[in-house]
Amino acid sequence: MSDTVAALRAKFGADILRAHVVCGQTVVYVSNAKAHAILAWLQQDPDQLFNYLTDITCVEYRDAERELEVVYQLRSLDRKADLRVKIPLDPDGALEVRSVFDLWYGADWLEREAWDMFGVKFRGHPDLRRILMWEGYSEGFPLRKSFPLRGHWSRAEQTRQALEANPEAYYSLEELSISEAYRELPLDVRERLAKAGKVLP
Amino acid sequence: MLQPYIPILLLLGFVVFNAVVIIAASTFLSSYRPTATKQAAYESGMPVIGDARERFSVKFYLVAMLFIVFDIETVYMIPWAVAFQQMKEFSGVLLLEMLTFVVILGVGYIYIWKRGALQWD
Amino acid sequence: MGLSPLPIDANTTHESISPNWVTTRLDFLANWGRSNSLWPMPFGTACCAIEFMATAASRFDIARFGMERMSFSPRQADVLICAGRLPFKLAPVIRRIWDQMPQPKWAISMGACASSGGIFDNYAMVQGIDTIIPVDVYVPGCPPRPEGLLYGIMLLQKKIMGETMADPSLRVEHLVGPDGLFRRPELIDEISEPFGNSVHQTRSA
Numbered sequence: 001m002s003d004t005v006a007a008l009r010a011k012f013g014a015d016i017l018r019a020h021v022v023c024g025q026t027v028v029y030v031s032n033a034k035a036h037a038i039l040a041w042l043q044q045d046p047d048q049l050f051n052y053l054t055d056i057t058c059v060e061y062r063d064a065e066r067e068l069e070v071v072y073q074l075r076s077l078d079r080k081a082d083l084r085v086k087i088p089l090d091p092d093g094a095l096e097v098r099s100v101f102d103l104w105y106g107a108d109w110l111e112r113e114a115w116d117m118f119g120v121k122f123r124g125h126p127d128l129r130r131i132l133m134w135e136g137y138s139e140g141f142p143l144r145k146s147f148p149l150r151g152h153w154s155r156a157e158q159t160r161q162a163l164e165a166n167p168e169a170y171y172s173l174e175e176l177s178i179s180e181a182y183r184e185l186p187l188d189v190r191e192r193l194a195k196a197g198k199v200l201p
Numbered sequence: 202m203l204q205p206y207i208p209i210l211l212l213l214g215f216v217v218f219n220a221v222v223i224i225a226a227s228t229f230l231s232s233y234r235p236t237a238t239k240q241a242a243y244e245s246g247m248p249v250i251g252d253a254r255e256r257f258s259v260k261f262y263l264v265a266m267l268f269i270v271f272d273i274e275t276v277y278m279i280p281w282a283v284a285f286q287q288m289k290e291f292s293g294v295l296l297l298e299m300l301t302f303v304v305i306l307g308v309g310y311i312y313i314w315k316r317g318a319l320q321w322d
Numbered sequence: 323m324g325l326s327p328l329p330i331d332a333n334t335t336h337e338s339i340s341p342n343w344v345t346t347r348l349d350f351l352a353n354w355g356r357s358n359s360l361w362p363m364p365f366g367t368a369c370c371a372i373e374f375m376a377t378a379a380s381r382f383d384i385a386r387f388g389m390e391r392m393s394f395s396p397r398q399a400d401v402l403i404c405a406g407r408l409p410f411k412l413a414p415v416i417r418r419i420w421d422q423m424p425q426p427k428w429a430i431s432m433g434a435c436a437s438s439g440g441i442f443d444n445y446a447m448v449q450g451i452d453t454i455i456p457v458d459v460y461v462p463g464c465p466p467r468p469e470g471l472l473y474g475i476m477l478l479q480k481k482i483m484g485e486t487m488a489d490p491s492l493r494v495e496h497l498v499g500p501d502g503l504f505r506r507p508e509l510i511d512e513i514s515e516p517f518g519n520s521v522h523q524t525r526s527a
Contacts, residue, residue: 133446134411142445151445155514156507158445159453162410163417164502168247189250230352231425232493238421239495243395246415 002026004048004083012038017088027084029069035087036098042074042083043103050074050083053104056111058118060091060145070097070120089120091145099125117143134165263318274306341488349486356400356426357482359388360475363399363423365416367406370433373465374405382468387475396423401478402455405465407435408448417498420455425493428458428482430474433465439514440464449514454504456496 017029054073067088099122119141393399434440439449461474
């Protein structure tokens with residue numbers, strides 16, 4: 001058990017739910033309400049300095065009693081220490097946590113993936129839309145246990161949806177890297193970009 | 202009198218015949234099946250954004266024009282060199298004439314250099 | 323006909339020439355030229371693409387078959403070799419690239435994933451590219467050995483040598499139908515049915 005746990009309990013008290021060690025890794029469960037403050041403290045406190053966000057993912061267990069966990073894998077590059085922070089959520093309830101994009105910019109695509117695969121909303125994320133599946137994918141959230149392996153719809157329907165999807169339906173100006181040349185873009189591209197800011201379902 | 206040019210005429214005829222045969226063969230033997238997607242631009246399988254009509258920089262025209270001018274100058278030097286060789290008794294005058302020609306064009310060269318036309322960026 | 327694609331609109335009928343000695347000689351010439359200079363468009367997505375590269379390298383050498391000139395633009399390609407698994411997200415891309423290839427064109431589905439979805443019987447993978455484009459030769463394997471791919475290429479060459487200009491069903495563009503599908507939906511469902519070990523994957527709701 002790394003001493004970060006003790007420091008966390010000292011600072012945040014009851015918001016640290018439980019902690020254990022698995023395969024040499026320390027895992028800390030934190031409450032959703034204070035999760036952002038805890039992660040910010042972990043990043044900024046001079047004794048902790050977890051300045052590298054390795055991964056954000058979610059895990060839903062087959063056991064219906066267990067909760068859906070949002071997992072943050074942190075690393076301190078200076079201290080060469082790892083920490084895993086988990087936020088347990090009710091799998092049937094509202095899946096919403098606060099985004100850590102303001103702390104680590106790498107959370108941008110990591111949170112998009114968690115949204116795409118599990119349907120966990122990240123409040124405060126600048127551009128929460130699908131990343132692995134295509135923009136208009138409406139079959140559901142594939143890695144949930146309630147989502148069948150082969151998808152809800154028939155193969156013919158999935159093929160039809162796939163062929164109709166436009167791979168370029170949504171691009172932000174940053175991704176197209178043409179924000180300076182906006183004035184010179186053709187009209188249809190400008191219209192499409194002007195509709196940006198709308199998250200497609 | 203024009204005897205040595207007959208092979209060139211034959212070659213020209215053959216070239217024209219070859220081109221016509223190739224185009225005619227591909228017109229009759231090809232399977233031309235145009236569809237809308239087939240005639241759209243290729244963007245790695247993505248639907249096309251915008252058209253390919255971009256504005257061209259005028260620098261290309263400028264470089265091409267300057268090249269032509271100085272290339273013609275070189276072209277004029279070649280028959281002068283032949284004449285120079287044949288009229289060795291006037292060599293001093295001929296050299297002076299060519300140098301005058303080069304200097305006149307050199308003034309033009311210095312002008313475009315100072316105006317920055319040779320600067321690409 | 324089992325796997326026949328949806329016909330495109332009825333206006334695109336082509337007259338068929340009556341076969342005679344001249345057409346058979348022209349056929350032989352055209353087919354010989356086409357089959358021995360197939361320029362592949364390597365649509366390599368995954369592991370099979372590595373085997374395709376190995377086939378193109380010096381030991382197995384598809385230059386022997388006139389295929390060393392890879393065309394990464396569909397405009398100059400004769401045969402689309404789909405080497406690797408195809409996600410649904412990539413389906414409109416391969417469809418568009420297939421549409422942009424000019425006739426005559428053929429398709430080789432290389433590997434188990436391109437032919438049937440392979441081990442990826444899930445929500446994200448196309449269960450065989452023949453649900454999206456017409457395929458001429460299927461090369462099984464995961465991945466197929468270079469000899470396997472070469473055998474598939476030789477089969478395609480035999481198929482091309484058997485073609486004739488008097489056949490009106492050849493060189494026809496089979497487009498995606500108005501309902502957005504290339505094959506009948508029942509057929510897509512039928513050929514996407516799980517088989518083998520897939521039937522034991524019971525995690526479906």
